[in-house]
Amino acid sequence: MKIDRLSLPHPVLGLGDDVEGKYEPIPSIKLGKEKTVISIEHVLDNPTLQEMLVKGDVAFCTELNCPQTLYRNVFMSREPNQSVEIKSDFLRDKVTIKFYIVAQEDISEYKPKGTNQDYGEYTFQVLKGDVLAYGSMTSFIAAKSWEKLAAISSFLVITEGDNQEGPFRIDLNEDRITVQLSKKDYVVYKSASKPALFGPIFHASVVVPALIYALQQMMTDDAKEQHEGKRWFDVLEFRKNNDEKIEKLWNDPTNIPEIAQLLLDQPFSRTLTRLEHIIDQSLRD
Amino acid sequence: MTSQKLFTQNFISQQKRKLAKNQGIESYLAEYFSDFERDDTLINPRVQVTEGVTLKVPDGKNNYDQENAKILFDHYKDLTPTQATDVRLWAYLSHVTFWDYMKKRRPIEKQDEEKRGDYILTHWFVDGLSPRTLSRNDLALFWWGSYLTYDSTRKNPFELTEVLFSMLDFTRTLVEGTQGRYKPFTHGLLEFVLENKTLFEKYKEGKVRFLMRQANILGGYKIIPTLTKEEIKEIFESKRKELENFSTQTETEDSTVSNSDTESKESAV
Numbered sequence: 001m002k003i004d005r006l007s008l009p010h011p012v013l014g015l016g017d018d019v020e021g022k023y024e025p026i027p028s029i030k031l032g033k034e035k036t037v038i039s040i041e042h043v044l045d046n047p048t049l050q051e052m053l054v055k056g057d058v059a060f061c062t063e064l065n066c067p068q069t070l071y072r073n074v075f076m077s078r079e080p081n082q083s084v085e086i087k088s089d090f091l092r093d094k095v096t097i098k099f100y101i102v103a104q105e106d107i108s109e110y111k112p113k114g115t116n117q118d119y120g121e122y123t124f125q126v127l128k129g130d131v132l133a134y135g136s137m138t139s140f141i142a143a144k145s146w147e148k149l150a151a152i153s154s155f156l157v158i159t160e161g162d163n164q165e166g167p168f169r170i171d172l173n174e175d176r177i178t179v180q181l182s183k184k185d186y187v188v189y190k191s192a193s194k195p196a197l198f199g200p201i202f203h204a205s206v207v208v209p210a211l212i213y214a215l216q217q218m219m220t221d222d223a224k225e226q227h228e229g230k231r232w233f234d235v236l237e238f239r240k241n242n243d244e245k246i247e248k249l250w251n252d253p254t255n256i257p258e259i260a261q262l263l264l265d266q267p268f269s270r271t272l273t274r275l276e277h278i279i280d281q282s283l284r285d
Numbered sequence: 286m287t288s289q290k291l292f293t294q295n296f297i298s299q300q301k302r303k304l305a306k307n308q309g310i311e312s313y314l315a316e317y318f319s320d321f322e323r324d325d326t327l328i329n330p331r332v333q334v335t336e337g338v339t340l341k342v343p344d345g346k347n348n349y350d351q352e353n354a355k356i357l358f359d360h361y362k363d364l365t366p367t368q369a370t371d372v373r374l375w376a377y378l379s380h381v382t383f384w385d386y387m388k389k390r391r392p393i394e395k396q397d398e399e400k401r402g403d404y405i406l407t408h409w410f411v412d413g414l415s416p417r418t419l420s421r422n423d424l425a426l427f428w429w430g431s432y433l434t435y436d437s438t439r440k441n442p443f444e445l446t447e448v449l450f451s452m453l454d455f456t457r458t459l460v461e462g463t464q465g466r467y468k469p470f471t472h473g474l475l476e477f478v479l480e481n482k483t484l485f486e487k488y489k490e491g492k493v494r495f496l497m498r499q500a501n502i503l504g505g506y507k508i509i510p511t512l513t514k515e516e517i518k519e520i521f522e523s524k525r526k527e528l529e530n531f532s533t534q535t536e537t538e539d540s541t542v543s544n545s546d547t548e549s550k551e552s553a554v
Contacts, residue, residue, distance in 0.1 A: 008506060063508060065466070069367060070432070070460070071466060072463065074508060074511055089365035089366060089368075090366050129511045130506075159295040159299075162303075230413065
């Protein structure tokens, strides 16, 4: 329900200037292997709704929607601090959370304090389940842990391509950014990638250019239309929305190389450190 | 019991690239699928299965969707939802375990030659993960349709599954749509149809579409998951008169009104 594009037949706190006051939920998400915990501080400032909450006429309604696992459910609470636990097995990739205050029963002559003068002297008949406040929407990427989300494998995979030799190709049409190495290169990559020693070198030489290409595509006008819903797109969007530094750099394409390096935690520095270590080891040997 | 085998992502990507160019079709016309090596598979030890399950093979008159949904879901009942989104699993089951079924259910030789690659991509794979692509692979649809409808409290826990697979409209709108993800909604709709057999004797498809349109309109301004199954059924019950008076003319008029309704409400839902 795209409520922020609706005009409902009664005033709704949080939609335009229907009602004075605020409803600003503050969520925090804890990812875990077994369960995902969403803690919400429901910040509400409107005396009518606050009173109705205490009486039980209305309740906070937190709606979770995960299209990939066909999961959709609501969690109701009358407490300002709500904790929602979901088995992590029920969630995958992008999960959206929407916050509402809804009527718990039919209410006649509803007119919250601070209703816009444009409504005049009218009062409203509200039915059970009607939305009385909207606290906006947020989303997160379901993963077993934040570390997994930061991992390159959450948005990129290296596979064997069709050509015997030659340059690698980048495919953005799959769920993850797919780097297709030539068959010859893939054989070497497979054996070289087994010891974790060379990880940063692969990051710098293969992942960085692939990520730069993907970021360029993300900044095109039709990026959302083309790629939203693909795991790589959702993960990178999420990383951007949860990193102030990256978010500040985002809208300028000239910052793409820097963004890529921030996302990969300075791969060139790590490569140089690793090379130094390898050289050091070989000199000792 | 044995660990479930999967195709590797690498193998799937290679196959998809070939099929996108309409290449490799001959492998799908063979008696069994042999275009893979041992290295193209891996095992998922978290999914343990008994071997030897078979699906009822379509015979030209009957696809046996209802029976096969039960067989497949029973066999893979312990899958978690995230495990059931694994595209590697459905690709392996389509190409190996249930090859005979897939060949009859989705006969490639009946497709125009230049469209065969796309046809295979759509039905033998889950091409990009979404409710829509999951429902285009018959095996994934059997699992997810059963997942949404299986009810262990019923005498026949697959009773609603049978209703779901009785009509394409149900699977398309409930498995792919937002409303259907809320299980009480799906159960409410299917129960309403089941409990009112006489009402749905005539114009069943049109009437179900009518109810779905009403549900979508409601979902445009109300949070459907705040309603119980019984409240949802009451909403359908309130449309009884319209359903009783339903005719093909009603369907046309309703579609016309709803189409213009949909244009303005599309962004609302």
